Amino acid sequence: MAKRQPRYVCQECGAVHSRWSGRCDGCGAWNTLVEEAATVDILTAATGKTARAKGRRLALASLDAPVAEAPRIETGIAEFDRVTGGGLVPGSAILIGGDPGIGKSTLLLQAAATLARRGHSVVYVTGEEAIAQVQLRARRLGADGSAVALAAETEMETILETLSAGPPPALVVVDSIQTLHTSVAEAAPGTVTQVRASAQALIRYAKVSGAAVVLVGHVTKDGQLAGPRVVEHMVDAVLTFEGDPSHAFRLLRASKNRFGPTDELGVFEMTGTGLAEVANPSELFLGERDVASPGSAVFAGMEGTRPLLVEVQALVAPSRLGTPRRAVIGWDASRLSMVLAVLEARCGLALSAHDIYLAVAGGLRIGEPAADLAVAAALISSRAAVALPPDVVYFGEVSLSGRVRPVPHAAGRLKEAAKLGFRGAIVPPSGGGVEAEGCRASEVALLGELVHRIAPNGVAEDGSRSPSGDE
CATH class of the missing domain: 3.40.50.300 (P-loop containing nucleotide triphosphate hydrolases)
Incomplete structure (x- = not known):
């Protein structure tokens, strides 16, 4: 009987090594190799067939053959x-x-x-x-x-x-x-x-x-x-x-x-x-919203086929540090950096000397790019110390040029907003136009237009509204 050769298996990725080393060559993890005795192939043991067993001829099916819908067992949840x-x-x-x-x-x-x-x-x-x-x-x-x-x-x-x-x-x-x-x-x-x-x-x-x-x-x-x-x-x-x-x-x-x-x-x-x-998770996520405070915007998002409204909160505060803080909860930190760069480079909004804190209320994590416009609105609102209208939602993707791009399922987002009592929405140009009964959509093509709508008199260096409109 042949002597079994030991092997070393990475506990992170499953890569097999012939000898031990401190670092896995497959995933790069350290101290994850564990010695395991080489055994018979798992698939061979599970099926009960030997590796030398003769195969059998399969009946090939046609791709256009009628297929019945997979039956379902509803769990009741x-x-x-x-x-x-x-x-x-x-x-x-x-x-x-x-x-x-x-x-x-x-x-x-x-x-x-x-x-x-x-x-x-x-x-x-x-x-x-x-x-x-x-x-x-x-x-x-x-x-x-x-x-x-x-x-x-x-x-x-x-x-x-x-x-x-x-x-x-x-x-x-x-x-x-x-x-x-x-x-x-x-x-x-x-x-x-x-x-x-x-x-x-x-x-x-x-x-x-x-x-x-x-x-x-x-x-x-x-x-x-x-x-x-x-x-x-x-x-x-x-x-x-x-x-x-x-x-x-x-x-x-x-x-x-x-x-x-x-x-x-x-x-x-x-x-x-x-x-x-x-x-109705939208109503639950918005139940404790503070409509009078600056830096709060409502994002009309989509999770699969379900429209979902959630509050995005931002705080922009002057920083005394050489490198201002950037703290994000529930959103992509790299995407926040992109929105901040566009606001500063394309809209002239000074943010590089400020601490930025961004959070999605309710513990939800947002992954779709349509939240760019809501995040930008919250940042502008906090920087200008101007509270946003409480009955307006925001959605749209922001490009590096400062343009606001359309996003899918705009009609479903507006319909959900209207159902929860929102009367307005700031949306990207839709081409054909989208409307929902009770919720009027207002289009913005450039991110600079959103800055002008929120702070028409401009933003002073200390964060207050400037009557002259100059920074």
Whole structure:
């Protein structure tokens, strides 16, 4: 029998090295190589076929053949079903990650209990808690009356044998994938080899049995899903559960979804009895807005197919430091630097000697370029010490030349603003024009026009309005 050669596997990216070194050649991480004994190929072991097994001839299908719509199993939690694309697809594998204590287990336990009440068979496997702990949480959530089958196990072979003993359940929840281990891989639980082997076995079970499998994944200190990235490619959907611990809001996003859109957003509120759905997040995010203070602008954004209004707050203060501070919460810091450069170079607004603080209220993180105009309005308002009109929203992309570019879904943004009582909107030139009943759109083509509208008399060096209009 040939002697097994040791190998060194990076615990960050999964790269395999023939000898140990302090730095991984694949991802550049330091001190992440762990020795693991080379074993048989994981795919070969999981399928039960040898590498020399003769293949079989496949029947090729036509691309234009009629295809039936994938069936869905609605969980009864509308925000969760929205992010997954309308519900769980039988035979699919979903990976959900998030910070510790953010509410991943709570959300999945609530979804499992709702499905069980509707007559579906649900199995909840935990590798981190005892069965009594899960039962206590279910009692607190009011889900203890549902027929969810619980199991506390970390051995992969035992879990698969238990699931295969009876009819396939509709949903299998595994919390978490980092705690599982299989005899196929000779490595410690949580290593990339064990995570990859365990995930592959569960995904294969989902495809063969038709059960929807949800895997809970840990995250690193950078917010990325721990373990090999190949797991994210193997599953059908990757969801991230995020939120600011200082706020009660929790946001569920889809970064990958083979059966639905990847830009949908589900909003929840953490309460004493679990996670509650937020049907109208715009009204919730704007509930505590201070309309009389300068530096506050309302951005009409889009999260997937849902229009969302959120408050953008800015504070521009004279700095006594050689290098002024730039602090950003909920937005891209490099994009803020670009907007500041355009305001100073194209609009003549002196900002280089000021500290800039920017925050998106409610713990939400904005990623679309359409927020440029709202951020610029908040900065101008704070710099000029002029409060913006409380019933006006802003959206538009700012270019380096100072022009305001159109953004998609303008009609949906205006409609949401009108529904919440806003009567005006500062928007980019739309070409054909967009209107919404009750909300009048006013177009600006250049960022300098926005500066003139907010501070028609100019801005003095100390931040007050200048009657002469000169800096």
